[in-house]
Amino acid sequence: MEITEQELINQAKQGHQDALEQIFRYHVDAAIRLAYLITRNWATAEDAVQEAFLQAFRSLDSFQEERPFKPWFTKIVVNKAKRTKDRLDRGHLPYEMEEPNVHRSYEPEESALEKEGVDALFQAINELDDNHRLPLLLKYVSGLTEAQIAETLDIPASRVKSRLYVARQRLKKRIVTSRGGGQNDDA
């Protein structure tokens, strides 16, 4: 029988290590991806995620288990990652912007043009300001709903909707421009 998230959190609150580990394994991948895309540095992303899990697990008593865990935890990850990035940007920590892992794979049928398109889109995403990039990351990397993004970023849901709209429009415009115009990607 499959155990629900609520039951898992209940067990974790009682100190069951297995439950904590299951929660960790379920959320670690998305958390690391998100932290990396915010900090652009793998080592600091891992540090941020480690701190986020520690804080979340130590604060579980204050977490209401009837609410979804993911938005609550994601908010902690975002705060940790942003704080680390701010420290890095201010030069308080040694920092080297890293490229994404180069072992990423493209299917054989994917052409050089396809790879170029992915790179151009990623560059365009990175050039968005934080107000527009963060909601985008929370939607497409963390899989949060607009209401959950609003809760995570502590802004009204209407503002999330408008920021996602603006971000998508900018990316769409950028793709069309880089191709020399003409094609509509929003099929």
Add this chain to the structure above:
Amino acid sequence: MTTLDEKIEQTLQKNSEWSGSADALWGTISNQLQQPRTTKHPWKHRPLWFGAAAAATVFLAFMLHSMFTPSTLPPALPEPQEMARMQTFSVAMLPEPEVYRQGEQVELAFDTYLASEWEQDQMLRLVIWTEVEGEQIPTGELPIRKEDILGQHSLSIESPDEPGLYRLVLEGLFVHEGQRMAVFAEKTILVEGEISNENVENH
């Protein structure tokens, strides 16, 4: 044909592939969880004036920065929902929190306005945020009835029983006479008082 949504998702996935070890990370986390904690909540161990002094310093720095930094950008147009909320923000963005005793009545002034068509339905609620190790986390949530909002300009609530710094956020949508209405208010408070349980012995 791939949609823009799919392209964004694939691009972000391909550019954030982690080659680290989840086992190693879990090992570190589980080890640290088993060690006793040494960090303390700052507001429980610093004198009460510390928060006010820090807030005043930040406010002063902000004012000086604003005065001596010429703006080169044209003023940004507010997003539609923000215009209706500006009055609340001007009240909410006080340089320092208001101070209350434990269990004292707190008046939360709110704005009610017509919700835009793309503002999502959201239950009326009061969310209480507090700070743990420098991070804000929600510690309580109270559903609010629209009857408590209608015809009013403020909501009266009791301050939390535990001393500390709290942020109170009232938000949500409700339907009144066929119209979707939105409510928003925010206030930061500092609850003074004796820290309960074992800490009392230290006084």
